[in-house]
């Protein structure tokens with residue numbers, strides 16, 4: 056399984072589609088447009104942070120179990136980033152210490168089940184899409200989900216800055232699997248065919264080194 060990581064608007068869903076089509080495998084997308092809790096969270100984060108986290112954890116676990124059955128299936132975001140989001144929100148006072156404790160213990164418990172519930176416990180490769188704040192805002196505006204727009208909520212720019220800061224440390228510390236970082240500002244793999252080919256070549260090279268691509 057290949058896992059894509061990156062902040063909001065980094066290009067994970069777009070790359071998941073491209074990469075899975077290129078490899079002839081299946082992509083598993085994050086539950087966003089059909090997620091009933093996400094708009095509630097953006098409206099009232101303090102009330103809904105914990106519920107949203109349980110929602111994502113449940114859906115993520117389900118996706119991992121399905122994705123792990125075949126080499127090179129592509130997962131749009133890792134279970135580890137869910138925890139990054141929740142701990143950041145908790146540090147902002149949007150979850151209680153008790154909620155954090157319940158979440159951490161539940162996550163730990165579920166991770167212990169993974170070798171039984173799925174073929175293996177960790178991804179074969181993590182592909183991280185690194186983006187700047189300006190790119191993030193540009194993409195958020197381009198995609199146009201209303202509840203993510205900074206003009207809807209003046210606290211969102213600070214939330215996005217904090218998220219990008221956390222992601223930097225998170226990627227450096229990540230050691231659950233082999234990893235690679237792509238410059239998401241530089242490569243326009245959505246509109247530019249040359250950039251698309253370059254990104255696919257870079258990922259193929261890593262997969263060949265790991266022995267999951269001939």
Ligand SMILES: Nc1ncnc2c1ncn2[C@@H]1O[C@H](COP(=O)(O)OP(=O)(O)OP(=O)(O)O)[C@@H](O)[C@H]1O
Pocket residue numbers: 061062063064065066067068069070085087131194195197198239242243244245246
């Ligand atoms: N490398 C890229 N170059 C140009 N545009 C991009 C690139 N990646 C994504 N986009 C555009 O940015 C927007 C967000 O992309 P996408 O939905 O793939 O991001 P994401 O990482 O899955 O976001 P989220 O975590 O919020 O679900 C889309 O409009 C997409 O077309």
Ligand SMILES: Nc1nc(=O)c2ncn([C@H]3C[C@H](O)[C@@H](CO)O3)c2[nH]1
Pocket residue numbers: 063085087093096104107108111136137138140141144203
């Ligand atoms: N609070 C919170 N916790 C998560 O685990 C999480 N995962 C994703 N998201 C939000 C970011 C995008 O708006 C949108 C799509 O990624 O969903 C999250 N928000």
